[in-house]
Amino acid sequence: MTELHKSFDYVVVGAGSAGSVLAARLTEDENVSVLLIECGGSDDLPEVKDPSKWPTLFYGDLDWGWSTQPLRSCNNRVDHLPRGKMLGGCHSHNASAWVRGHHSDFDNWAYSGCPGWSWADVLPIFKKIEDWQGPASDLRGTGGPIFVTPPVDPNPLSTTFIEGARLSGLPVLDDINSSVDLLGAGYFNFTVKDGQRFSVVDGYLKPAMSRPNLTVLTHAETDRVVLDGHRCIGVEYRREGRIHRVHADCEVILSAGTIGSPRILLLSGIGPEKDLQSVGIPVAVNLKGVGRNLQDHALLAGLVYECQGSLPPLRNNGAESTLWWKSDSRLIGPDIQPVFIEFPLASPELADRLPHDQCYTISPSVVRPASRGTIRLASADRTDAPLIDVNFMSRDADVTAMLAAVELCREIGNSDAFAPFRAREVMPGPLGQTDMIDFIRNSVSTYFHPTSTCRMGQNPMCVVDPELKVYGIEGLRIADASIMPNVTSGNTNAPSVMIGEKAAELIRA
Ligand SMILES: Cc1cc2nc3c(=O)[nH]c(=O)nc-3n(C[C@H](O)[C@H](O)[C@H](O)COP(=O)(O)OP(=O)(O)OC[C@H]3O[C@@H](n4cnc5c(N)ncnc54)[C@H](O)[C@@H]3O)c2cc1C
Known part of the structure; x- marks a missing residue:
C-alpha cells in the first residue's frame, strides 16, 4: 500500500449498495477528495459473479457470518444473518432481485417526519439509477448505471407459480416495478447482465476507480469515528493488525449497513446511555435510537412440495417469481410476499422432513412486520460480534399475517397449475391453527432485509434527520439501509441504492 493521505474531504465507510454509489457520485466533482473504506476485498470472483451461487457464500470469507440472538x-432458535463483506457489500452477495417497493412505503416515510423522501421525491431517483431492459413504461428509467432486466429464460416452475396465482384469482403483473400498487404475481427484475451479477461495483464504482480524487481502501475495518467535542473529524480503522486514523475535512458518512453503522456509532460512544455504560464505553452523545427499531422481513422456509420426476435445473438466481398481496383487504398496501424457490428450503429444525432434493418450495414472507428488534454491543472490545436480536414473530399481528400467507401459498401450491409437477405437499400439510403456528415459529428465518437501526426522522428515537445528519454531532451522516424509518414492502437493495444517490444529492446541495 502506498502511503495514505492523512486527510480527505469526505470519508465514506462501507462500499456496499449505498456507499459505493455515494463515493462514485461525490467524486464526479474533481475538486472533492473521497476515501472509501471497506472491510472486505474484491468482488471479482466466480462465485460472486454467478447469480445462482449466492447461497454458497454463506459463512465464508465474503460473509460477515453474524448470527442472531x-x-x-420462535422457540429460541438461532438464525444466521448473512451480510456481504466485499466491494459491493450485500449487492455482491444478494439474490440480484431488483424491487423498489410500494409507493406508500416512501409516503409513510415522508409523513412520519422525513420531508423529501415521498414516492414523488424518490421516483425520479429510481429512474435515474436504472438501465431497464424490459417493456417501456413512464415509471421506468433507461440509460442509468444499473442494468436491470426481466429474467432470461425463466424456470418453468417459476412460470407455473405465476399461473397458480392467476388460477387462485390474483392479478398478474407484466412488470412488478411498473406497478405502483404492487399487488399481484410476476417475475422479479434482476441486476444480471450476460449471465453475470451486475452490482453497484459494476455500475458505479469501477467507472469511478480511475479518478485521482477517489481512494478505495479495502481490508480496512473501521472501529469508530473520531470526535473533537461534538464534531466528527475522522475515523479510526484497523488494517494489517495496526490501528490508523484518517481525517475528514468536511464529513464522515457511515454506509456500513444495518448492523455495521450502529455498531460503529456504539463503539464511538454514540448511542443509548445505559447500553454504553453497561459495556463500559464513555458516552459522547446519548442518542437513544441507535441500534433500536431493527426490522426485517420474516421469510418462512418453507412450504415444500415433492416434484414428480426430476426437478427442472435452477435458472438465474433460483427464485425468479413472487407475489405481493394483503393479508387483510383493509390495508393500504401489500404486507405479505410469497417467493417461489426452485429448490427445497427448510429450516435446520425441519430439514429432516425433506425426503430428497427433488423438491421445490413456496416461501411466504411478512413484509410489513410489527416486530422490532435491537443491535447492542456484547462488550467494548471492537472485535466482538454485536448482539443482534431480530425478535421475529414477537407481535401477534405478524403471526396472523403469516398464517394468511401460508394459506394463500398452499392454495397456489395445490392449484391445478402445479399438477404436472406436484407429487405431494411435503409440509406443512393441513394443520390445525395451533400446529400451524408452531410450524411457523419453527420455520421463520431472515429474508435478508434488516433495516432501520439508525432511523431517520424527527422524534427522540431518531438517529438522523431528513438530511441524514446524525443528531448531536456535526460532520457525520449515515447513508444506508439503517436509516429507513420502516422497512419497505419489497426487497431492500434498490431502496439502499436510492439512499446512496439521495445522500450524494443532499451533500452536494
Ligand atoms: C444473502 C442476501 C440476499 C439478498 N437478496 C436480495 C435481493 O435479491 N434483492 C434485494 O433487493 N435485496 C437483497 N438483499 C438485501 C440487500 O442486498 C441489502 O438490503 C442492501 O444491499 C443493503 O445495502 P447497504 O448499503 O445498507 O449495506 P451493505 O450493502 O451491506 O454495505 C455495507 C458495507 O459496509 C462494509 N462494512 C461494514 N462494517 C464495516 C466496518 N466497520 N468497516 C468497514 N467496512 C464495513 C460491509 O463489508 C459492506 O461492504 C439480500 C441480502 C443478502 C445478504
Whole structure:
C-alpha cells in the first residue's frame, strides 16, 4: 500500500449498495477528495459473479457470518444473518432481485417526519439509477448505471407459480416495478447482465476507480469515528493488525449497513446511555435510537412440495417469481410476499422432513412486520460480534399475517397449475391453527432485509434527520439501509441504492 493521505474531504465507510454509489457520485466533482473504506476485498470472483451461487457464500470469507440472538418467539432458535463483506457489500452477495417497493412505503416515510423522501421525491431517483431492459413504461428509467432486466429464460416452475396465482384469482403483473400498487404475481427484475451479477461495483464504482480524487481502501475495518467535542473529524480503522486514523475535512458518512453503522456509532460512544455504560464505553452523545427499531422481513422456509420426476435445473438466481398481496383487504398496501424457490428450503429444525432434493418450495414472507428488534454491543472490545436480536414473530399481528400467507401459498401450491409437477405437499400439510403456528415459529428465518437501526426522522428515537445528519454531532451522516424509518414492502437493495444517490444529492446541495 502506498502511503495514505492523512486527510480527505469526505470519508465514506462501507462500499456496499449505498456507499459505493455515494463515493462514485461525490467524486464526479474533481475538486472533492473521497476515501472509501471497506472491510472486505474484491468482488471479482466466480462465485460472486454467478447469480445462482449466492447461497454458497454463506459463512465464508465474503460473509460477515453474524448470527442472531435466540429468537424468543420462535422457540429460541438461532438464525444466521448473512451480510456481504466485499466491494459491493450485500449487492455482491444478494439474490440480484431488483424491487423498489410500494409507493406508500416512501409516503409513510415522508409523513412520519422525513420531508423529501415521498414516492414523488424518490421516483425520479429510481429512474435515474436504472438501465431497464424490459417493456417501456413512464415509471421506468433507461440509460442509468444499473442494468436491470426481466429474467432470461425463466424456470418453468417459476412460470407455473405465476399461473397458480392467476388460477387462485390474483392479478398478474407484466412488470412488478411498473406497478405502483404492487399487488399481484410476476417475475422479479434482476441486476444480471450476460449471465453475470451486475452490482453497484459494476455500475458505479469501477467507472469511478480511475479518478485521482477517489481512494478505495479495502481490508480496512473501521472501529469508530473520531470526535473533537461534538464534531466528527475522522475515523479510526484497523488494517494489517495496526490501528490508523484518517481525517475528514468536511464529513464522515457511515454506509456500513444495518448492523455495521450502529455498531460503529456504539463503539464511538454514540448511542443509548445505559447500553454504553453497561459495556463500559464513555458516552459522547446519548442518542437513544441507535441500534433500536431493527426490522426485517420474516421469510418462512418453507412450504415444500415433492416434484414428480426430476426437478427442472435452477435458472438465474433460483427464485425468479413472487407475489405481493394483503393479508387483510383493509390495508393500504401489500404486507405479505410469497417467493417461489426452485429448490427445497427448510429450516435446520425441519430439514429432516425433506425426503430428497427433488423438491421445490413456496416461501411466504411478512413484509410489513410489527416486530422490532435491537443491535447492542456484547462488550467494548471492537472485535466482538454485536448482539443482534431480530425478535421475529414477537407481535401477534405478524403471526396472523403469516398464517394468511401460508394459506394463500398452499392454495397456489395445490392449484391445478402445479399438477404436472406436484407429487405431494411435503409440509406443512393441513394443520390445525395451533400446529400451524408452531410450524411457523419453527420455520421463520431472515429474508435478508434488516433495516432501520439508525432511523431517520424527527422524534427522540431518531438517529438522523431528513438530511441524514446524525443528531448531536456535526460532520457525520449515515447513508444506508439503517436509516429507513420502516422497512419497505419489497426487497431492500434498490431502496439502499436510492439512499446512496439521495445522500450524494443532499451533500452536494
Ligand atoms: C444473502 C442476501 C440476499 C439478498 N437478496 C436480495 C435481493 O435479491 N434483492 C434485494 O433487493 N435485496 C437483497 N438483499 C438485501 C440487500 O442486498 C441489502 O438490503 C442492501 O444491499 C443493503 O445495502 P447497504 O448499503 O445498507 O449495506 P451493505 O450493502 O451491506 O454495505 C455495507 C458495507 O459496509 C462494509 N462494512 C461494514 N462494517 C464495516 C466496518 N466497520 N468497516 C468497514 N467496512 C464495513 C460491509 O463489508 C459492506 O461492504 C439480500 C441480502 C443478502 C445478504
